[in-house]
Amino acid sequence: MNLCVVPPEMTVCCVLVCLFTNFVNAGILAWMSLNFLTGHLNAQTKKTVGILDLGGGSTQITFLPKLQKTIESVPVADYIVSFDIFNSTFQLYTYSYLGNGLMAARLATLGALDAEGLEWRIFKSSCLPKKFRDEWSFGGLTYQVSGDPEGETGFKLCYQEVLKVVKDIIHQPYELQDSNVFYAFSYYFDRAVDAGLIGGDQGGRLEVRDFKKRAKEVCNKMTKYPPISPFLCMDMAYITCLLKDGFGFKENTVLQLSKKVNNVEASWALGAMFDHFYNLKIH
Numbered sequence: 001m002n003l004c005v006v007p008p009e010m011t012v013c014c015v016l017v018c019l020f021t022n023f024v025n026a027g028i029l030a031w032m033s034l035n036f037l038t039g040h041l042n043a044q045t046k047k048t049v050g051i052l053d054l055g056g057g058s059t060q061i062t063f064l065p066k067l068q069k070t071i072e073s074v075p076v077a078d079y080i081v082s083f084d085i086f087n088s089t090f091q092l093y094t095y096s097y098l099g100n101g102l103m104a105a106r107l108a109t110l111g112a113l114d115a116e117g118l119e120w121r122i123f124k125s126s127c128l129p130k131k132f133r134d135e136w137s138f139g140g141l142t143y144q145v146s147g148d149p150e151g152e153t154g155f156k157l158c159y160q161e162v163l164k165v166v167k168d169i170i171h172q173p174y175e176l177q178d179s180n181v182f183y184a185f186s187y188y189f190d191r192a193v194d195a196g197l198i199g200g201d202q203g204g205r206l207e208v209r210d211f212k213k214r215a216k217e218v219c220n221k222m223t224k225y226p227p228i229s230p231f232l233c234m235d236m237a238y239i240t241c242l243l244k245d246g247f248g249f250k251e252n253t254v255l256q257l258s259k260k261v262n263n264v265e266a267s268w269a270l271g272a273m274f275d276h277f278y279n280l281k282i283h
Contacts, residue, residue, distance in 0.1 A: 061247060112143050183255070
């Protein structure tokens, strides 16, 4: 049994949420929160919104399929989860890919995954500026990373590197309907802000092609105009690859990048409370 360690100053409400999330998929809870805040969580709804979350170690996708073939074509049954709430039954496509978060993807792109001899090895990438060399830490380990002074840089070369991190790992759902708006959170939002695609306060709506366009601009101009963040080319190329070659989104798929919905933090916590009270039959 998993135990939830709770600081003494936490409220009873937070304790319940903390305990409950040991047993419930966080993607479901976040989906519940978001669709409640957007007015889609009811039996009559025909449209819902999906969720894309890009953390440091993992990435997650959750949406309500419209086609039975989407459910039938999943690699394993774990991709589909059913739950009841508000007198409705929902069958969600939801999966978390451990190792495909943004920071873990950097590590894999650099070829540093499970590498030994970190004290003397330098991990190079065409996704980094040629003259860049520094230390980078992740997962409690420190790596020496650099660009390739003798090699080439640019979007095409970088995309080939990040494609290895995505190919044959991310399952493409049979359907990703254009009518389904997806909300993208965490590093999707943060790196879009860093790349100047959206503002940091309100967020904004982007198409997948917007990530690709900005990735090309950043990667192809690194030599002449080094980005403020040396990893921006790699990160933007990876996000583009994850969306297109990973999940299989079309270039015109609309993503809503947000931190809040109707001035409420869009997190799993609200969904956890809904589900907790529902199971207690408190209405």
